[in-house]
Amino acid sequence: MAWNPKIEKMPIKELKDMQFKLLKMQVYRLYSFNRFYHDRMRQQGVHPDDIQTLDDVRKLPFMLKQDLRDNYPTGMFTASGDEVVRYHVSSGTTGKPTLVGYTERDLEMWTESLARALTSCGIGRGDVMQVSYGYGLFTGGLGLHYGAERVGATVLPTSTGNTERQIELMMDLGVTAIACTPSYMVYLGEVAERMGVSLKDDTELKVGIMGAEPWSEGTRTHFRDVLGVEAYDIYGTSELSGPLFTECEAQDGIHVWGDMALVEIIDPDTGEACADGEKSELVVTMLQKEALPMMRYRIGDITCLMEDECSCGRTHPRIGRISGRVDDMLIIRGINVFPSQVEHTLMQLPQCTGHFQIIVDRVGALDSMKVKVELTPEVFSDRINDLMAIRKSISNELKKYLNIAADVEFMEPGSLPRYQGKARRVEDRREM
Numbered sequence: 001m002a003w004n005p006k007i008e009k010m011p012i013k014e015l016k017d018m019q020f021k022l023l024k025m026q027v028y029r030l031y032s033f034n035r036f037y038h039d040r041m042r043q044q045g046v047h048p049d050d051i052q053t054l055d056d057v058r059k060l061p062f063m064l065k066q067d068l069r070d071n072y073p074t075g076m077f078t079a080s081g082d083e084v085v086r087y088h089v090s091s092g093t094t095g096k097p098t099l100v101g102y103t104e105r106d107l108e109m110w111t112e113s114l115a116r117a118l119t120s121c122g123i124g125r126g127d128v129m130q131v132s133y134g135y136g137l138f139t140g141g142l143g144l145h146y147g148a149e150r151v152g153a154t155v156l157p158t159s160t161g162n163t164e165r166q167i168e169l170m171m172d173l174g175v176t177a178i179a180c181t182p183s184y185m186v187y188l189g190e191v192a193e194r195m196g197v198s199l200k201d202d203t204e205l206k207v208g209i210m211g212a213e214p215w216s217e218g219t220r221t222h223f224r225d226v227l228g229v230e231a232y233d234i235y236g237t238s239e240l241s242g243p244l245f246t247e248c249e250a251q252d253g254i255h256v257w258g259d260m261a262l263v264e265i266i267d268p269d270t271g272e273a274c275a276d277g278e279k280s281e282l283v284v285t286m287l288q289k290e291a292l293p294m295m296r297y298r299i300g301d302i303t304c305l306m307e308d309e310c311s312c313g314r315t316h317p318r319i320g321r322i323s324g325r326v327d328d329m330l331i332i333r334g335i336n337v338f339p340s341q342v343e344h345t346l347m348q349l350p351q352c353t354g355h356f357q358i359i360v361d362r363v364g365a366l367d368s369m370k371v372k373v374e375l376t377p378e379v380f381s382d383r384i385n386d387l388m389a390i391r392k393s394i395s396n397e398l399k400k401y402l403n404i405a406a407d408v409e410f411m412e413p414g415s416l417p418r419y420q421g422k423a424r425r426v427e428d429r430r431e432m
């Protein structure tokens, strides 16, 4: 079922024509009415008249998060103050926060995007959806909230924290769907177990909308088998509105609504376009945003683009699972390592709880990588000889997948930090 079948399943040629018209209009608007974009385009030597085909998007200048910081708070807004009906603020892990603004129409498009997305994950009237993302300045909570209401689901706005209460409410109200980070889902499962509740057998929970941090197919299988939750990946970032796009029932990539966003995959070093299917840096141009339209925005996420038709019948392009951030990518002894690869490896191993931490250090001139791995209580209390065999097998698996040797250190069950928001699993001690 589709929320807006006319748009979601429109012929690809019509969709591309529509994207081209929207792009051209957006570029004219930005060039004519905003000092920042006008100057940036002139520096690049490009005029709106140079946009003659959809591929001409490549002539336009890039934007970075730093541009938002440099023009904080509202220097990049293209709507006047009285047209802006909401602000969100993203906590910058590095440097100044970034402010995003929305016109009434921006909020409407955001909600429409999520209504299409949630419908494609099977959520609708009759569902009770618990939104365990943060409400407030963060975009996750309110974004999902309005999207779920739009499709007719009943929303339970629990936000983050108070996990036991969340589980009680989940049972009392027959919650069928949840939106949260994958690390919070793991934590919910653990707390439920301590309360003597099986999420799989004692609740109605069936669907999870999981995002804000990268996760793997192994995690999907784990949630399905152990928690009885079918997890769907969701993507978005506050600068583009917030969470916007999800996987559909086919679970083969995240549909990016082409009437809202134009996606490119570029080589981060040269800025040139990559071949279809190649994994590299994602660039997004928002085609209809009014208050804070982003032109060729380099979010810093690594993924691939799939333009072939999806088995669900939707014609809009898909992006693959985010495999990391350009700036999260660790270069260890010259090899690119993403924390998501470590997660993927560990999730395949039944001895691990899924909690881990990576510590990168430099001894002399040589980089070293240590992975702290939390074992399940059953395995942890086992005899010492078995633990050594397990350590060896985990080391071998990591080596096979990462192409790099890592020290494995076992941690007691429950000893590594739990995250209710984004997990921070890497400690790079090399710069210190």
Ligand SMILES: [Zn+2]
Pocket: 248, 249, 250, 255, 310, 311, 312, 313, 314
């Ligand atoms: Zn699909």
